[in-house]
Amino acid sequence: MFALKFSIFLLSFAALTEAQESPYLYHKCSNTTTFKRNSPYQANLNILLSSLAGNATRNEINGFYNASTGHDVYDQVYGLFLCRGDVSVEVCLECVKRARNDVVQLCPIEKEAIIWYDLCFLRYSNSNIFSSLSEKPAFIMWNIQNITVDVKFNKRVVDSVSDAAKEAASAPSGEKKFAAKNVSYTWEESLYVLVQCTPDLSKYDCIRCINATLSYLPIYINNKQGGRVLFPSCNFRFEIYSFYNVPAVVAMSPPPLSMPVVRLPPSPGSIADGKGDGSKSMWIKVVAGLSAITAVLFFSACTCTMRRRTNLRTEEIGNIQEDQLLDWAGRATVGDDYSDKDIQGEVTSQDLPLIRLDVINEATKQFSDENKLGQGGFGPVYRGTLEDGKEVAVKRLSRTSGQGQREFLNEVVLIARLQHRNLVRLLGCCLEKNEKLLIYEYMPNKSLDVFLFGSSNGVLLDWQRRLSIIEGIARGLLYLHEDSRLRIIHRDLKTSNILLDYEMNPKISDFGMARIFDGNQSEANTNRIVGTYGYMAPEYAMAGLFSVKSDVFSFGVLLLEIISGKKNVGFHLSEEGESLLTFAWKLWSDGQGLELMDPMLEKSGAATEVLRCIHIGLLCVQEDPADRPTMSSVLHMLASDTIALPIPKQPAFSIGRFVAMEGQSSNQKVCSGNELTISVLSPR
Incomplete structure (x- = not known):
């Protein structure tokens, strides 16, 4: 009787608990895009939200449903909801209904919104959000x-x-x-x-x-x-x-494997038939049945043993790779540029995305020439396709590269812990059989320099596309300088290190030369100059002094190159010994700034926007770092045409004169080959 009453109490308590309102957690409204009240977008949004709530009761959808409404690309709405996997249909419905009612109150005119509760969340957007990984907002x-x-x-x-x-x-x-x-x-x-x-x-x-x-x-x-x-x-x-x-979780779990049961049918010669040889016949069948069971168990034991050995081997390979990477970190104390504080303190076993060599070999077809994307001082880069169809780019450290080990470790430490839409994503690394591999997301549209310089591809970059690329690079740098968990100075920002995805969105790559700053640190000095001449700030190229303002200088060079379609390095050979920077400053000072603009932009360029961007670029390349804006200020300048801009001073010197050959890079005070610069032969 007590057990019955206790069971009734548990059922009642469970029903009461499940019926309780799911606690609100957080919401986010995107303020970048809004709609007008009573507009077609709002009408489509209302239809979508009703559809989401109406489908929350369907058992076959498993607590998830997505839909879109509208046909006009400007008014189309995409939305979805997801209920926690252990809740009932009724609880899911109540949570989705509450989300539908709350989100329109919290985000009344925003085209994008997400709202979380303990047991569900609801999300909608004016762009397609289905079947794509999204990490923001977090x-x-x-x-x-x-x-x-x-x-x-x-x-x-x-x-x-x-x-x-x-x-x-x-x-x-x-x-x-x-x-x-x-x-x-x-x-x-x-x-x-x-x-x-x-x-x-x-x-x-x-x-x-x-x-x-x-x-x-x-x-x-x-x-x-x-x-x-x-x-x-x-x-x-x-x-x-x-x-x-x-x-609910137990109910969803797969049933345990059961022991095979051998059923012996009655024999014509058994005791049940009353015949004298039945006992012998029965024992023969019993022995046969036991033999079958023994064979099955033996086969299962062998299979489990083989799997366990495979798993142990895989785990052993992973441990070896992890130990080697940690050992590298412990020995990364050479020079003032890669100190123990910079690298060793940032490496933990949780930060190492390790991928087995056999997986990479299969993905790249044993590093075949047909999959080769490019070659640089660091080593070759290969295109690969993983088992699930994901395309990757594999950077293979050359065994003859003297300093590549430190750059390799630097990239693993930094990129693995940085997440931003304008930074290239590191998917993993491999340290098996003397191989040192970095595996990145695949960038099909190559790098920015391929489109800008000496190619008819420049026509594909109209002004709005170039402006979008400028803003994307600026957002990536702002994340590195101010918004990430680490404070990062890139030190090698240039067009070949800006990769373009399927939609021509820019992603900053190659962090082998980057430096981590402490929270209160604003600048540092080094005897080891790394980076590419033509993009280096004067205080860095001449005295080894670098800060976030060094990256701002490089960004200014990039901005002027994107507008003009011309390289800063080598520009002096054709323009009376002037760098692109001094040439741009003279044109701007004489009121002829539009003459700097790439001729391919004549039809698509907005004169006021182009002139404003030239002005911002000149502010970024000023001689005194204190006169250069921060990246947050740069983004504000780009976003608003009402902010008054200070008058830039003439750039200090022609950086192009520091190099003897076009595109030459440096890793010391004396010019030498840049170990991490990759000349791309085909998309990566």
């Missing part, structure tokens, strides 16, 4: 209490979330990409984790998304008793108490 929450037992808690969280992510990502297409589990982290305490991706993500993108969320763990949720990171495409949460619906 939202982080954590328990203010720290754990009390030192048991490498963070590593246990990362390992558990990673395991759950693999399980969630392996779900069949259209099914929930959701997993929850608990593991012990002390003899008496458990850790509970939950991960989820939107079902429209591929297996590869789901795992990549969760890995990106984990990058916030050591920064914001270090040794906390609980926390969560929410992206539009995925999320994870961990606690030291059970916070999810355990029965």
